[in-house]
Amino acid sequence: NAGVTQTPKFQVLKTGQSMTLQCAQDMNHEYMSWYRQDPGMGLRLIHYSVGAGITDQGEVPNGYNVSRSTTEDFPLRLLSAAPSQTSVYFCASSYSSGLAGSQGGANVLTFGAGSRLTVL
Amino acid sequence: DAKTTQPNSMESNEEEPVHLPCNHSTISGTDYIHWYRQLPSQGPEYVIHGLTSNVNNRMASLAIAEDRKSSTLILHRATLRDAAVYYCILPTSGTYKYIFGTGTRLKVLA
Numbered sequence: 001n002a003g004v005t006q007t008p009k010f011q012v013l014k015t016g017q018s019m020t021l022q023c024a025q026d027m028n029h030e031y032m033s034w035y036r037q038d039p040g041m042g043l044r045l046i047h048y049s050v051g052a053g054i055t056d057q058g059e060v061p062n063g064y065n066v067s068r069s070t071t072e073d074f075p076l077r078l079l080s081a082a083p084s085q086t087s088v089y090f091c092a093s094s095y096s097s098g099l100a101g102s103q104g105g106a107n108v109l110t111f112g113a114g115s116r117l118t119v120l
Numbered sequence: 121d122a123k124t125t126q127p128n129s130m131e132s133n134e135e136e137p138v139h140l141p142c143n144h145s146t147i148s149g150t151d152y153i154h155w156y157r158q159l160p161s162q163g164p165e166y167v168i169h170g171l172t173s174n175v176n177n178r179m180a181s182l183a184i185a186e187d188r189k190s191s192t193l194i195l196h197r198a199t200l201r202d203a204a205v206y207y208c209i210l211p212t213s214g215t216y217k218y219i220f221g222t223g224t225r226l227k228v229l230a
Contacts, residue, residue, distance in 0.1 A: 031216060042207070042222040043164065050216050058217060090163050092218075106152050106171070107211075109218060111163035 002026050006091050006112035013081045013119045021076040021115050023091030031094045031107065032074035036060065036087040037114075043090065049074055081119045089115045124208045129225040132198045140193040140224055142208030147188050152211060155182065155193045157204040158223070164207065167193065203228045 007022045023032065033048035035058075045058030049068040063085060065077040074093075078085060094107040125143040132138040144153065155167040168175055168182045170191075175182040181194040195202055207223040 033218070035220070042205075043220040045217060045219060048216055056216070059219065092164075106169065108154065108166045108169055109156070109164070111165065114163050 004091055004093055004110050004112035006089075006115045008115060009113070010116050011118070013078075013117065015082060015119060017081050018077070018079050019081065019117075020078075021089055021091075021117070023074045023076065023112060024072050025091075025093040025110070026072065027093065027110065028071060029093035029095055029110070030071065032068070033058070033092050033109075034064070034066065034074070034076045035090045035092065036085075037090060038087050046076065046089075078117075081117075083119045085117065086119045087117060089117060124210060124221055126206075126208055126221065126224045128222070129227065131227045131229060132195075133229050134200060135197050138195040138198045138202070138226065138228075140195075140206050140208075140226065141190065142192070143190045144208070144210055145189045147210060149188075153182070153184060153188075153191050154209045154211065154218070155180070156207045156209065156220075157202075158207070159201075159204045164220075167206070198226075198228045200228050200230060202226065 004025045030051045034046040035043040037043050044060045046064050047066040049055045052068050052071055055066050068074055091112040092109040094109045152169055152171050154169040156164040157167050158164040168177055168180050170182045183192045205223040205225050207220050209220055211218050
């Protein structure tokens with residue numbers, strides 16, 4: 001059971017380049033999300049998805065696109081990378097039995113190991 | 121949205137208990153309280169969660185105040201491996217958002 005797998009682990013981009021960070025989970029989790037963590041800071045939610053075909057914005061969505069065509073995969077796309085997007089990116093997943101504040105709030109997150117992105 | 125307040129940092133001696141506090145005065149009646157920790161250079165990992173009653177698992181205990189406006193994560197015997205940033209979060213009611221703050225950095229002294 002691999003859990004949440006993120007690729008690549010490290011990536012260096014030039015300003016204006018595009019790339020996709022991959023996230024895959026093999027736990028049949030409906031809920032998946034992306035966070036970024038800047039040096040010495042906490043995690044900030046970028047986008048999340050509660051199932052195939054359903055995505056929504058988090059705290060810091062600008063500059064990032066997501067889609068969810070399968071339950072297993074939730075890629076994060078940077079269309080035109082900027083130095084401000086230099087960060088460590090974490091993908092997380094969980095079962096989704098409902099909204100937080102109801103039974104859904106009991107679902108716990110499983111995180112990937114992270115992808116370190118540097119934009120020059 | 122219910123928010124949490126944690127001390128920026130704490131220190132503990134090895135093999136002593138550690139009590140990590142979290143204030144969440146705007147918590148609603150159905151909000152769960154989650155704790156995660158992040159070891160150096162790793163992704164966050166789940167520690168424990170609860171709703172109203174105190175909870176125990178192999179990693180830690182969670183003590184929830186009777187009015188639920190605060191909670192405490194208890195590590196019964198800190199080890200050097202427990203040095204990490206500990207996050208207390210409340211999944212945002214009515215959404216699917218798990219918003220993390222800056223957490224408490226725990227330093228364990230040998």
